[in-house]
Amino acid sequence: MSLIVIFRTMLLILLIICAVAVNLNKNLLQAVIIFMAYSLIMCVVWILLESPDLTITEAAVGAGISGTLFLMTLKKIRIEDAGENIDEKTEMIRSGEQELEDREAIGHEPERMEE
8 A cells, every 4th residue: 555545545435524523512612613624634635636726715615715715604603692792982891780780880770580
């Protein structure tokens, strides 16, 4: 067996592992990172298949643009899920406790749950 055949086999195994890991992973951030690694491995495969146009496309779209969009979406989802608000003045994320303190400082009564 030549070295290139061993290298191609290892890349194929890594691609399969990445594809399965993305689907089975519960943590979305880890899944996005594994997806980007899958795309970079595919770039190497396209280079070995002597297809530079697909290599550049895979690197730009697969790992670059798609990965960035996934990470930005994940950030927005986490902000909304955490119940945090962005302060208009400072453009920083305020937690629910800070918002409650701000309401009390300006004289609003805290919202109470009725039993």
